[in-house]
């Protein structure tokens with residue numbers, strides 16, 4: 001007799017290896033191949049008879065399997081989108097009306113602010129930007145009253161500030177507003193905003209969830225509550241009407257890639273711990289941020305709210321030249337934007353013009369290389385910075 005309790009919670013590695021999978025059928029692949037279709041055969045049946053798929057803009061089995069995988073990890077119901085911004089803009093635009101007030105992070109992913117400034121305001125939506133470190137006090141003062149939607153990004157990209165999701169969720173619920181959390185940096189196994197009271201999770205799966213720097217993708221997961229189910233219906237209708245689901249190949253590739261997220265995050269986090277320590281010990285570097293490093297301003301809240309660390313570290317070098325010098329003197333710290341991939345990357349954020357950061361501010365994304373190799377590489381490069 002087996003003594004295994006089938007209801008015991010499973011570890012991240014197990015959940016990821018099996019996420020979204022159907023019960024086994026002998027003679028079939030462990031994971032189904034992508035289904036490429038625009039229309040499906042209708043035969044002599046009316047569209048949708050017996051639950052059959054009719055047209056792929058709303059219905060694709062590859063997307064459904066991938067969405068079940070991501071939704072189960074988030075603890076909600078997932079809709080996949082062609083990019084992170086498609087997911088974020090859909091979650092917001094499917095909900096707001098002219099005259100609504102929307103609160104967005106002042107220091108999060110810059111394109112979310114552009115969405116507010118260039119699209120929401122044009123539609124008569126009032127956009128208020130609040131820094132991640134101030135949203136809790138804004139909420140505690142009752143200043144979210146009258147807001148239709150509040151979006152958080154925690155840890156914020158690129159400065160890695162953390163805010164208290166549960167505290168803000170309580171205030172948004174009291175205010176009758178929808179709480180959306182951009183969970184890109186944390187990933188679904190690093191933080192579960194829906195279980196902390198958020199109504200909607202959005203994420204750029206372009207980053208660590210897929211983690212190989214080879215796909216653009218995003219998702220929206222809604223809470224399994226009455227409000228969450230209403231939002232899911234609304235956002236699914238939005239996606240069908242505006243026509244922005246991802247292609248099945250991307251969804252299949254993402255499902256394949258996310259199987260290894262537990263392993264990748266573990267190595268990325270170990271590398272980040274070592275890289276942050278090395279950076280902090282260098283006289284050429286200031287303001288090293290990694291929320292899991294003792295002494296980091298976000299440490300206590302990250303420990304309490306998040307489930308595990310990841311590989312994103314930020315720091316400040318003297319200026320743009322110092323960053324260039326670092327890039328030229330390292331072998332494995334590749335200059336690239338985005339983050340969460342298997343390669344270690346560095347991005348001087350000021351070069352993009354969207355973030356209010358100093359010229360020498362760098363976002364490091366630690367990959368899955370061996371820690372000793374990264375430490376040796378970065379250590380010798382930092383010495384050249386004097």
Ligand SMILES: *Cc1c(COP(=O)(O)O)cnc(C)c1O
Nearest residue numbers: 083084085109157184204206217
């Ligand atoms: C990258 C990113 C996005 C946008 O994702 P795309 O796939 O590039 O559209 C949104 N939010 C955060 C926090 C991101 O890092």
